[in-house]
Amino acid sequence: MKKVFFFAALAATVSMTSCNNDDETIDNTPVEIRLSSGITAQTRAAFSDTDKQIIAGRTVSVYVDDAKPPTTPLYGNNELTANGGGGFTGTAMYFPQTGNAVDIYAFHTNATLDATFPTAAISHTVSADQTAPAGYVASDLLYASSKEVVRTKSNVELTFYHLLSKVQVAVVAGDGLVDTDIANVEILGTLPTAEFIPAKDKNANEQAITASGAATAIQIGKDISTDFSGKIKYNDAIIVPQDVAAGNFIQITLSKGGTLAYTLPATTFESGKKYIYNITANLTKLTVTSTIENWQTVGGSPTTGTAVMN
Numbered sequence: 001m002k003k004v005f006f007f008a009a010l011a012a013t014v015s016m017t018s019c020n021n022d023d024e025t026i027d028n029t030p031v032e033i034r035l036s037s038g039i040t041a042q043t044r045a046a047f048s049d050t051d052k053q054i055i056a057g058r059t060v061s062v063y064v065d066d067a068k069p070p071t072t073p074l075y076g077n078n079e080l081t082a083n084g085g086g087g088f089t090g091t092a093m094y095f096p097q098t099g100n101a102v103d104i105y106a107f108h109t110n111a112t113l114d115a116t117f118p119t120a121a122i123s124h125t126v127s128a129d130q131t132a133p134a135g136y137v138a139s140d141l142l143y144a145s146s147k148e149v150v151r152t153k154s155n156v157e158l159t160f161y162h163l164l165s166k167v168q169v170a171v172v173a174g175d176g177l178v179d180t181d182i183a184n185v186e187i188l189g190t191l192p193t194a195e196f197i198p199a200k201d202k203n204a205n206e207q208a209i210t211a212s213g214a215a216t217a218i219q220i221g222k223d224i225s226t227d228f229s230g231k232i233k234y235n236d237a238i239i240v241p242q243d244v245a246a247g248n249f250i251q252i253t254l255s256k257g258g259t260l261a262y263t264l265p266a267t268t269f270e271s272g273k274k275y276i277y278n279i280t281a282n283l284t285k286l287t288v289t290s291t292i293e294n295w296q297t298v299g300g301s302p303t304t305g306t307a308v309m310n
């Protein structure tokens with residue numbers, strides 16, 4: 001099962017500054033390309049720290065080309081490490097001393113990248129264990145591009161986009177169950193690998209993803225909420241955008257044996273979208289309401305569904 005998707009959800013901003021004044025004549029003085037990052041805070045997120053900044057220790061791979069044809073590569077797969085406060089450390093990069101503008105491309109991915117900008121598909125795989133921030137963050141595929149970045153003192157925003165989909169699951173222990181009866185929560189039936197061929201002639205929000213691999217269960221957190229009207233505890237996961245056939249999608253394993261499952265209708269998961277499922281786990285069935293939202297903005301229409309004991 002494969003499908004190509006396009007995306008438009010804002011994920012992060014990166015700013016670049018240089019050392020010369022805008023109104024000065026450009027000379028041959030080296031001007032460093034300095035990067036900083038920040039991710040717009042999301043509400044109701046399980047791993048809230050990861051939604052505010054690229055967390056400390058994570059790397060982004062940066063490619064820089066001279067923007068003047070034939071767009072000669074200047075830096076290839078230059079890895080910068082996030083410091084957790086919006087900055088990066090790593091090998092310094094500089095604007096060309098010719099005064100030409102540059103084109104900048106950046107990836108946050110677990111795919112293997114070479115020094116040459118990828119022209120064939122790269123493979124990014126989401127983690128089967130997203131119970132903790134490490135697995136969740138490693139699963140998040142971000143991409144940014146900016147053309148004709150001039151050597152300037154002013155900030156130049158480089159916007160990262162979420163290329164995958166986000167699932168949030170909130171669980172309330174209902175009739176016949178208490179919190180400790182919930183032993184495990186999983187997302188079923190999705191292909192785990194995103195095949196991505198970055199196209200320099202397209203904007204970051206116009207790139208395409210194809211889902212591949214064998215369907216793999218994703219284990220997520222099992223935080224339990226008291227209800228859905230107060231402080232909801234969400235369990236977050238990243239999945240690859242794709243068409244998912246009707247079938248068991250969210251499964252809860254009970255500590256005393258047995259499972260409860262939510263049967264999803266045939267659904268297309270889209271890049272940059274957040275899919276929220278509020279689940280009441282009763283001893284005999286699940287009661288589910290679901291909402292589709294843009295990753296950064298609230299919206300969408302809820303639907304309802306039930307699931308029976310397997």
